Amino acid sequence: MTRPAFGGNTIATIAIPDFRPQMATVRPGVMQKLPRNREAKAEIIDFDAHLEKNNRYVEILDVVKKVSDYVDIQDAKILVSGGRGMQNKENYEKYLRPLANLLGGQVSSSRAGVDQFGIPKELQVGQTGKTVRPKLYIACGISGAIQHLAGMEESDLIIAINKDETAPIFDVADYGIVGDLFQIIPILTKMVEQELAKKAES
Numbered sequence: 001m002t003r004p005a006f007g008g009n010t011i012a013t014i015a016i017p018d019f020r021p022q023m024a025t026v027r028p029g030v031m032q033k034l035p036r037n038r039e040a041k042a043e044i045i046d047f048d049a050h051l052e053k054n055n056r057y058v059e060i061l062d063v064v065k066k067v068s069d070y071v072d073i074q075d076a077k078i079l080v081s082g083g084r085g086m087q088n089k090e091n092y093e094k095y096l097r098p099l100a101n102l103l104g105g106q107v108s109s110s111r112a113g114v115d116q117f118g119i120p121k122e123l124q125v126g127q128t129g130k131t132v133r134p135k136l137y138i139a140c141g142i143s144g145a146i147q148h149l150a151g152m153e154e155s156d157l158i159i160a161i162n163k164d165e166t167a168p169i170f171d172v173a174d175y176g177i178v179g180d181l182f183q184i185i186p187i188l189t190k191m192v193e194q195e196l197a198k199k200a201e202s
């Protein structure tokens with residue numbers, strides 16, 4: 001197994017050669033879903049747990065419903081994600097939101113965006129955020145720290161925009177654009193808009 005250790009500062013490989021069975025848990029989004037197999041059959045074993053009727057094994061004291069204002073980024077097929085390079089929260093709305101809306105996706109963030117600009121924690125991708133596996137992940141002004149990569153590197157297609165050509169995000173990116181995101185994102189948004197208009201015409 002490979003898992004973060006020492007508060008996420010290192011990744012440890014754990015081998016358990018001697019003991020069986022072994023058990024491990026994985027976070028949602030880590031594994032790719034297999035297509036449904038309708039032919040599969042499972043053995044049904046009747047098991048008597050000796051539960052008695054009307055016995056109160058669980059007592060519900062209160063039901064607290066937390067309603068989130070945000071769509072779960074783990075369900076999004078396309079994520080346009082921002083990091084410290086976005087400079088402030090307003091720029092997420094000004095630059096990332098229009099592109100995400102055009103593509104039918106959601107906005108997400110690195111932890112720097114959450115800690116520094118007040119982006120909601122629910123939108124954080126990474127080891128202490130959410131693990132995502134969208135079809136397209138556009139990383140804007142995100143350096144690609146190991147804790148961030150842990151949450152998004154299994155995305156189908158990764159596009160990184162960063163002014164630093166040595167940023168580690170480019171190691172996992174399928175396409176990289178080196179330059180100022182404040183110039184690149186509006187151009188990209190315009191291009192997507194034009195392509196969508198062309199498609200709608202034809």
Ligand SMILES: Cc1cc2nc3c(=O)[nH]c(=O)nc-3n(C[C@H](O)[C@H](O)[C@H](O)COP(=O)(O)OP(=O)(O)OC[C@H]3O[C@@H](n4cnc5c(N)ncnc54)[C@H](O)[C@@H]3O)c2cc1C
Nearest residue numbers: 008083084085110111112126127128129141142143163181
């Ligand atoms: C225990 C632990 C858990 C953590 N969990 C997480 C987690 O869940 N998720 C997470 O994201 N991080 C997590 N971190 C933090 C992580 O180590 C990094 O600090 C964080 O990911 C950095 O965020 P960032 O890439 O947005 O910022 P930075 O590393 O500061 O990168 C900003 C990038 O923006 C680029 N940039 C700046 N201006 C522009 C511009 N105008 N145009 C283009 N590019 C520009 C820079 O070149 C730079 O590469 C964790 C850390 C620890 C220790």
